[in-house]
Amino acid sequence: MKTAITAIKVQNLSKTYVINKQKQKVLDNINLEILPGEFILLRGDNGSGKTTLVNLICGLQNPDEGSIEIFGKSPKDPQAHLKLGTMLQRAKPVEGLTVKETIRLFQSYYPKPFELGDTIERSRLTGKQNDYATSLAGGQAQSLYFALAIVGNPDILILDEPTNNLSVEARANFWKQVREFDRQGKTILAISHSEQDCDEIADLVTRELRLSNETGDVDIQEFPRYQALLNYCTELEAAANVKSESGLQGNAASTAQSDPGSFSLKAFWGQLYVELLQSFRKVDTIVVGVGLAIFAGFSIEQNTPDQFQSLLAASLAALVIFVCVSQFGLKIASERDRGWLKLLRITPLSFTTYVAAKVGNFLVLASLMTGLAFVSGWIASQFSETSSFMWEPWMFYLSFILVLGVVPFAIFSFSLGYLFKTESVSWALLALLAIIAVSFGFDISPLLPQPWIADVVLFLPTYHYGQLVAWMGEIELEGIFRFDGYHWIHILWLLWWTVVAGMFARWVYRREQLSG
Ligand SMILES: Nc1ncnc2c1ncn2[C@@H]1O[C@H](COP(=O)(O)OP(=O)(O)OP(=O)(O)O)[C@@H](O)[C@H]1O
Numbered sequence: 052m053k054t055a056i057t058a059i060k061v062q063n064l065s066k067t068y069v070i071n072k073q074k075q076k077v078l079d080n081i082n083l084e085i086l087p088g089e090f091i092l093l094r095g096d097n098g099s100g101k102t103t104l105v106n107l108i109c110g111l112q113n114p115d116e117g118s119i120e121i122f123g124k125s126p127k128d129p130q131a132h133l134k135l136g137t138m139l140q141r142a143k144p145v146e147g148l149t150v151k152e153t154i155r156l157f158q159s160y161y162p163k164p165f166e167l168g169d170t171i172e173r174s175r176l177t178g179k180q181n182d183y184a185t186s187l188a189g190g191q192a193q194s195l196y197f198a199l200a201i202v203g204n205p206d207i208l209i210l211d212e213p214t215n216n217l218s219v220e221a222r223a224n225f226w227k228q229v230r231e232f233d234r235q236g237k238t239i240l241a242i243s244h245s246e247q248d249c250d251e252i253a254d255l256v257t258r259e260l261r262l263s264n265e266t267g268d269v270d271i272q273e274f275p276r277y278q279a280l281l282n283y284c285t286e287l288e289a290a291a292n293v294k295s296e297s298g299l300q301g302n303a304a305s306t307a308q309s310d311p312g313s314f315s316l317k318a319f320w321g322q323l324y325v326e327l328l329q330s331f332r333k334v335d336t337i338v339v340g341v342g343l344a345i346f347a348g349f350s351i352e353q354n355t356p357d358q359f360q361s362l363l364a365a366s367l368a369a370l371v372i373f374v375c376v377s378q379f380g381l382k383i384a385s386e387r388d389r390g391w392l393k394l395l396r397i398t399p400l401s402f403t404t405y406v407a408a409k410v411g412n413f414l415v416l417a418s419l420m421t422g423l424a425f426v427s428g429w430i431a432s433q434f435s436e437t438s439s440f441m442w443e444p445w446m447f448y449l450s451f452i453l454v455l456g457v458v459p460f461a462i463f464s465f466s467l468g469y470l471f472k473t474e475s476v477s478w479a480l481l482a483l484l485a486i487i488a489v490s491f492g493f494d495i496s497p498l499l500p501q502p503w504i505a506d507v508v509l510f511l512p513t514y515h516y517g518q519l520v521a522w523m524g525e526i527e528l529e530g531i532f533r534f535d536g537y538h539w540i541h542i543l544w545l546l547w548w549t550v551v552a553g554m555f556a557r558w559v560y561r562r563e564q565l566s567g
């Protein structure tokens with residue numbers, strides 16, 4: 052007996068890896084139809100391909116052959132992500148956020164999430180909600196991952212070795228919560244090596260899948276609950292057919308959900324809020340960014356107004372690029388290393404919303420730094436008899452250029468974080484510091500084997516950004532750096548860079564999805 056109603060449909064699925072320079076078929080022609088409300092226990096020896104199957108179902112990897120559908124949608128379709136809640140094996144929580152803030156962030160990704168209190172209670176994190184997520188003990192961290200998996204009220208719960216690190220009591224509690232989900236008719240796919248777990252959930256399991264290490268094949272064992280569920284689904288399907296034939300089918304438009312693949316304002320605010328929280332909780336950002344901005348402002352006392360204007364504009368431009376890029380690139384690289392980005396990709400958070408929130412964070416930081424520099428310049432002038440600081444229009448224009456001109460760097464550093472590991476991004480940032488210095492007039496031609504290499508700088512966005520700053524800030528650094536008069540070329544060049552950086556970031560983001 053077969054039914055067309057399926058939660059997860061896997062057809063002729065194969066996946067091959069190159070392991071030790073040899074091709075190895077981890078999954079070979081797997082066929083499987085999981086009914087809504089099923090409880091599947093996925094077992095197999097280490098390396099038999101269980102996590103690979105989960106990654107494929109979540110759309111984190113692409114199959115070599117075959118297809119997967121989540122309620123009729125491809126796992127890459129954002130609509131499918133609304134249905135999935137997943138606990139991954141190797142994902143660590145993000146730094147600088149408490150348990151409550153982390154759960155709130157995930158709430159913002161979904162249209163109808165569970166209440167915060169409800170989620171905390173279900174995942175047994177009461178009393179821990181104000182602790183930093185990274186400070187949780189192993190078992191509590193597992194509870195947080197469980198909270199993140201369920202907060203979107205998903206129809207399908209995927210649990211990859213969820214009871215690792217849990218005490219006997221915590222393990223029993225965990226399965227109690229899962230039991231509650233099972234009662235609500237959710238589809239559950241759980242991986243476990245533990246005999247204790249298998250005993251605990253024996254009465255829930257509808258089918259046990261055992262992946263073979265040698266053949267990449269799957270052995271399926273059915274339990275009585277499966278037959279009952281299959282009968283129920285078949286009856287449901289027959290009733291639905293009668294309904295549609297008699298024209299009683301509901302209006303499809305009324306049940307259609309908004310497309311989570313597009314920009315979501317709710318997710319944008321949620322993401323922007325935590326980005327800002329994380330930035331302000333990073334001591335190095337506060338010390339370097341705020342400290343240097345204030346220092347630049349206070350330099351008015353030692354300079355004439357013209358010198359002050361030039362120095363302030365040049366130092367702020369370099370500072371804004373460096374602090375923002377380091378914040379961005381290093382943060383993404385670290386989130387990627389922790390497996391956090393993988394967890395995000397299973398949610399309905401779209402690329403556009405994610406990047407927009409990151410750029411928003413960037414703009415707020417840059418605005419604060421420029422604002423602080425001017426305010427501290429004004430404060431310094433109040434205590435000085437010689438200084439003649441006055442609020443003038445160039446300050447507004449300069450701030451505008453400083454803040455908006457930095458957007459292509461924000462998007463570019465997003466890609467850096469995706470391409471390199473944390474240590475490599477640090478090296479890339481040092482290189483960036485050198486490029487900024489050269490773009491702002493530091494003469495390196497005596498060090499170069501060919502003098503024309505110095506001209507490459509004319510093609511770099513840092514040079515054009517510097518020129519726009521020189522234009523607005525009226526920079527006149529004697530024989531070093533001054534505006535060349537071609538403001539349109541610099542504006543167009545930066546716009547072009549923004550488009551290129553955006554396309555590059557999108558490619559890097561997608562490439563990461565494919566490599567899993
Ligand atoms: N991205 C990858 N590139 C190359 N080989 C991989 C990759 N991911 C997994 N493998 C290999 O594929 C095989 C299956 O891995 P997978 O993690 O799916 O197994 P598993 O059944 O979940 O194992 P465990 O029980 O230890 O978690 C292993 O030999 C693993 O080393």
